[in-house]
Amino acid sequence: xxxxxxxxxxxxCASAQSAFTPPRLPDGHPDFGGIWMAATLSAAFxxxxxxxxxxxxxxxxxxxxxxxxxxxxxxGMRERAIDNDQHRERDPVGQCHMHGVPRVMFPPFPxxxxxxxxxxxxxxxxxxxVRIIPTDGRPFLKDYSAWNGDSxxxxxxxxxxxxxRGLNGKGWLDQAGNFVGAGATVVERFRLTAKDTLEYEAQVxxxxxxxxxxxxxxxxxxxxxxxxLLEYGCIEGERDAAHLPSPNAPVNGxxx
Amino acid sequence: xxxxxxxLLLLAAAPAWTQSPSAAKxxxxxxxxxxxxxxxxxxxxxxxxxxxxxxxxANGKIPYRAEARSTADRxxxxxxxxxxxxxxxxxxxxxxxxxxxxxxxxxxxxxxVIVYQDVHAYRVIFTDGRPHYDDGIExxxxxxxxxxEGNTLVVDVTNFKPESWLDAAxxxxxxxxxxxxxxxxxxxNTMNYExxxxxxxxxxxxxxxxxxxxxxxxxxxxxxxxxxxxDAQGVYRHPAQFLK
Numbered sequence: 001x002x003x004x005x006x007x008x009x010x011x012x013c014a015s016a017q018s019a020f021t022p023p024r025l026p027d028g029h030p031d032f033g034g035i036w037m038a039a040t041l042s043a044a045f046x047x048x049x050x051x052x053x054x055x056x057x058x059x060x061x062x063x064x065x066x067x068x069x070x071x072x073x074x075x076g077m078r079e080r081a082i083d084n085d086q087h088r089e090r091d092p093v094g095q096c097h098m099h100g101v102p103r104v105m106f107p108p109f110p111x112x113x114x115x116x117x118x119x120x121x122x123x124x125x126x127x128x129x130v131r132i133i134p135t136d137g138r139p140f141l142k143d144y145s146a147w148n149g150d151s152x153x154x155x156x157x158x159x160x161x162x163x164x165r166g167l168n169g170k171g172w173l174d175q176a177g178n179f180v181g182a183g184a185t186v187v188e189r190f191r192l193t194a195k196d197t198l199e200y201e202a203q204v205x206x207x208x209x210x211x212x213x214x215x216x217x218x219x220x221x222x223x224x225x226x227x228x229l230l231e232y233g234c235i236e237g238e239r240d241a242a243h244l245p246s247p248n249a250p251v252n253g254x255x256x
Numbered sequence: 257x258x259x260x261x262x263x264l265l266l267l268a269a270a271p272a273w274t275q276s277p278s279a280a281k282x283x284x285x286x287x288x289x290x291x292x293x294x295x296x297x298x299x300x301x302x303x304x305x306x307x308x309x310x311x312x313x314a315n316g317k318i319p320y321r322a323e324a325r326s327t328a329d330r331x332x333x334x335x336x337x338x339x340x341x342x343x344x345x346x347x348x349x350x351x352x353x354x355x356x357x358x359x360x361x362x363x364x365x366x367x368x369v370i371v372y373q374d375v376h377a378y379r380v381i382f383t384d385g386r387p388h389y390d391d392g393i394e395x396x397x398x399x400x401x402x403x404x405e406g407n408t409l410v411v412d413v414t415n416f417k418p419e420s421w422l423d424a425a426x427x428x429x430x431x432x433x434x435x436x437x438x439x440x441x442x443x444x445n446t447m448n449y450e451x452x453x454x455x456x457x458x459x460x461x462x463x464x465x466x467x468x469x470x471x472x473x474x475x476x477x478x479x480x481x482x483x484x485x486x487d488a489q490g491v492y493r494h495p496a497q498f499l500k
Binding site for chain 2: 117121130146230231233
């Protein structure tokens with residue numbers, strides 16, 4: 001029994017920042033380099049706890065704040081998410097768009113992280129998406145609007161903190177139609193908690209849609225060393241455009 | 257006993273982490289191609305019409321096989337509607353390098369990554385000697401494997417899909433396309449780019465283009481997101497700010 005307790009303590013320590021020493025780059029920062037993928041696909045299906053339904057396995061909530069794991073939608077906003085869920089053809093990813101932050105970090109496809117000098121680069125296989133994150137303290141772009149926004153990173157100890165602004169407000173959070181709207185900003189935290197585990201957290205602030213901030217946490221797992229990203233074509237060879245909704249159709253349950 | 261096993265486990269695991277091949281990444285200065293670059297000139301419009309772009313053969317003409325030249329001519333006539341780039345296909349190589357949009361080069365010990373602003377295409381170019389994909393696996397951007405010859409990064413690109421064009425004038429290739437690119441930094445702000453283009457189904461012999469690349473040295477310059485969206489007909493189109 002005593003030994004079991006020791007093991008539990010050891011396991012507890014292993015998950016604390018002080019217990020795990022990450023591999024480091026010559027500049028002293030932790031080395032996040034490699035190919036990663038969300039350890040659970042539950043978040044890609046639905047960031048909230050969800051029962052199984054057609055095409056969607058059941059899964060737990062990845063929302064760690066607020067307690068209870070539900071998105072803190074303002075009155076009327078959850079109805080828009082439900083409307084989206086009933087019109088998944090509106091999903092921007094289904095229309096070849098990049099996922100937007102934070103959804104871009106937990107799709108059911110691998111992504112590569114590369115650190116080079118003052119940049120952290122994230123290449124996603126899906127939609128051949130790209131995030132280039134300067135860590136040199138430069139200011140944000142002005143009047144910018146983009147699917148993956150404009151990212152600025154800095155290190156807090158061994159944690160990479162990335163602030164994201166300039167999101168276009170059209171991105172979904174998951175396949176179930178949960179969404180962010182105009183003016184959303186995100187603060188992400190990346191931290192190696194084990195050799196092959198990169199903990200990813202994103203705090204989303206979006207007063208137009210949510211009554212308070214919320215935070216999702218998804219562990220990313222390292223893919224084997226021989227895995228390479230493959231090219232992802234979506235627009236190329238598109239044959240189903242006629243079945244997609246009109247570009248003038250409402251998005252996010254009527255919010256444009 | 258359990259404690260001993262745990263200690264052994266930790267001992268066994270630790271060296272594997274510290275000996276990771278990614279632990280020591282650095283790029284020798286002469287091999288440093290990093291930065292945001294952009295092609296000078298207008299080679300993207302028409303490789304044959306831009307003086308000095310085709311350096312081999314000496315007459316500056318693409319050495320098409322006879323039947324292929326007529327396909328290029330038909331492409332030229334229809335280029336306003338049939339250029340795959342207009343509907344946001346990934347551009348292919350070497351066309352992606354020639355576009356009037358910047359691209360950014362990143363380097364690791366075993367790979368060079370190029371991110372292009374145009375439709376956020378990217379290439380991961382392994383420089384560790386690993387082989388190409390097998391025949392029959394095709395990519396719009398091809399499969400790139402690099403090596404250093406002196407201070408030149410030589411990139412061998414194969415496994416192409418046949419749909420992409422080489423420029424906006426309808427010059428084309430088949431899925432037998434084989435491109436050998438050479439990137440040589442010539443000064444702090446300039447790089448020489450050469451591409452040898454082989455495709456025995458379309459061309460009688462290999463031919464070569466040469467274009468100068470300029471570094472974007474403006475403070476805080478960065479790539480911006482170039483994402484295509486559907487127009488009223490449901491066709492993917494470039495956003496207005498990227499239309500040339």
